Amino acid sequence: MAVSGTLRAPGGARSRIPWDAIRNNWAVIAVIAFLLFLILVPIVRLVVNSFLLGHPSVPEGWTLSNYTAAFSMPIFYSALGTTLWISAVGTFITLAIAVLFAWLIERTDMPGRNLAWSLILIPMAIPGVLFALGWALLLAPNTGALNIALRDLFGLFGMSFEKGPINIYSIGGLIFLDGLRGVTTVFLMIVGAFRMMDPSLEEAARVSKAGAAGTFFQVTLPAMLPAVLAAGMYSFISSMESFEAPLAVGLPGNIFVLSTLIYFTTRIQAPMDYGLAAVFGVSYMVLMLLLLVVYRRAVRQSDRFSTVTGKGFRPRVTSIGKWRYPALAMFIFYFLLAVVAPFAILLWASVLPSYRVPSWQALNLFTWANYLEIFETERVLNVVWNTFYLMLLSATLTMVLAFITSWGIVRSRVRGAGLLDGLVFIPHAIPGIVIALALLMAYLSPPLKYLGIYGSMWIMVMGLVVAYVAFGTRLMNSAIMQVHKELEQAAYVSGASTMRTLFSITLPLLFPAFAAGWVWVAVHALRSFSIPLMLASRENEVFAVLLWEYWDEGTASLSSALGILMILVLIPMTLLMRRFIVQVSGQQG
């Protein structure tokens, strides 16, 4: 649908500078300006800091040496290469699995399709860091539970391994984790396209005597290709930003990606070097922006090959005959890898005083002490409250800002609306670790350091708002486009102000989209990791930070207990999200 309407401008006259529109919509403009401030100021500060020596708050002069040092480091190029390689292969695996399941669940008669639709969302309830930690316990070369089982199994056939056979602390391990992690998101991005695809194309193939597999590879997949490529590009960008698995599994294997290089330079390595980290951050950001441009082109391209038409139809279900149960087995295997295995090993670790390889003998050490310790620790209570606070505020602020900004973008025909749309989309390309680094530098340097925001919950909320606002505006842009402006015009005629119209007329109509966005941001805020880890202080510690601290401190059992509790909270929230997703896709479809 084309963008229609303008910002409210009584009198209809349009001058070069739309003063009337500015006067009538100043609150909207103020909110948008606030959002741009949140996004742009830290980015500028990051760039400035890349030319400074010393700590951001007490700089020791201007320099180009940060750049010369960074670009002459072999580790920078190897980290870049590793990041690209892991992302490319990981994305390929993600796409293959997600496309297959989208087709099986939406378009075939695989048994248990409805349940599978819900189950495929559960991986979202396992934060990336827990997923990686779980697999570290399963596939550590010497003590990994799965590795030991594999060694025993191979032993039956006379093959012996000193360690392994699988090493999770390797590039292959990171690719495996990356490939599995992204499946749910990509599935959600393409499943709608599979549902809405015109079945006459497939029917024509079947009439021509093509089999189910032939129809899938020769008709369905090519028709879906633009949507799949766009989702693949999105997945690639997400993989490039990945931080949790490279931190938990990459660093012990001496494998650096760009995100962990920044973390290592500012949080682990002594002496810490913010100038160098800023250069890594700027380079990372530029690379991601280039990828973003490619992604937007891919999305535009995908619209040109639309197979979803206005013609009424019901998607056809393809019978896969004897492959029904193997398909289900494949889904169960995926679910075991993505959810059951990491959850089970974390559960095991959580009931032992310290991690032991699963055995009957180790079971004698069974204890609830870790859970009791969590509930007895005063700090945990603060952390739970902070996490709840962070989730609530980030989700609400992100969606309110996204709603008002999207309304400004969609309803405005003034020059610059497209630019504004682009600006609020930029954070999508900025990895969480870079957003956190930029905020840290901005709010530790004068003049913003005098606001006293560093160390408070506010800086973390800002980080998450910046990280998720691009998603919010995408969702709200498409939702607002579907509400005709005449409803709002009727409110203006009745004397309602812009804000009143927005919150009394427009927002209630868009509530499913708003709520879906809210739940999405809330779930992501709850499991967010890189931003809280970089910006945490005594006052604003959240769940993910505590969890990592326990793990990093060597108390894998405590960390696992905390993780299990976190997953149990996230599962119902994730399923709630499905309800809204279904509502929104129903509304938009």
Next chain:
Amino acid sequence: MTRLSATVLGALSAIALALLPGTPAVHAAELGKTIAEITERAKNEPPVRLAVTWRKNLRRTLAKAYKKKYGLTFKATRVRGLASRERILNEGIAGMVSYDLVNVSGELREQYIKAKIITAVPWAELFPDLNKSLIGPNNYFLAASFSKYGIVYNTNLVKGADIPKIWSDCLDPKWKGKVAVMTRPRAYTALWSAWGKEKSLKFHQALKANAPVWSGGNTATATQIAAGEQPLGCGLGHHAVVNAKRRDPTAPLAFAVPEMLPIQIGEGLSLMKGSKSPNAAVLLAGFLASKEGGSYFHLQGRSSPFVPGSVTDEMVKKRGATLAWGGWSWTGKREAEASRDIVQAWGFPKASRR
């Protein structure tokens, strides 16, 4: 401005304001001039807020002892590694004073002074019985405990003649790809002060050639060794073994004292500017650095090697080892530089090009 516009913007501002109290206003109290004055003032101050490495057992023991001596209490928050101290530094710069007394890592001590967030205290005048070597230059820091580093091994996997005895055992090709080494080289910066640059770099290049497994924290690494993921770790703290065994007494871990035992200040305490309880904090620091206070640190494997008869002292004597410690002049810039050269030899990003 319409009513609803005002309400929405007002609500957003209210949220912002509600979040801002994360940065409390600083109402610093004044430090007394004499120990009598300090003791008197301390009685009216809130409990001391500490950022230290203590675990629960040590915290409880010290809380009892401090209360018995002065009738005062404290609230300790556990910090570990560089990141948490860097956060406190950043908080101080941003005007947050969440602690009265902070354990500052050697690599960050100069930064704390430069950022002007800590206060010098005339420790020797206030506590004449203190061992003077515990007092840092310019009176900014007071050492309360010492960490010692050696070789940690899994007693099930490393036995008899295989048990490492000297540092060069870590370079033995039979351990190739099996030795855990922490990326924060505290053990090796202390050894650097004894070995010098040339010998140190040669050692670290050989260590890298032996393909070590890089690790994060001391206790995390010890736990991995106990689980059998690596058979041994070189340059790990004795406190890691003590902590791991406290949690799981059956953990198969042991600590080997090499020919030279590197030590570092475990608790380099400093009084934060803007402290609400400076007098009680100074009393506490003085108590912790005293012979009585220091005697409790063996609970965490951090007793002082300079106190005759302490666990560490006995350990050194039994092995016939020598201590490697550069003293206060070694901490700060020199330690940071040694650290930089070591991580560069290991192939990590080289920091600080000044």
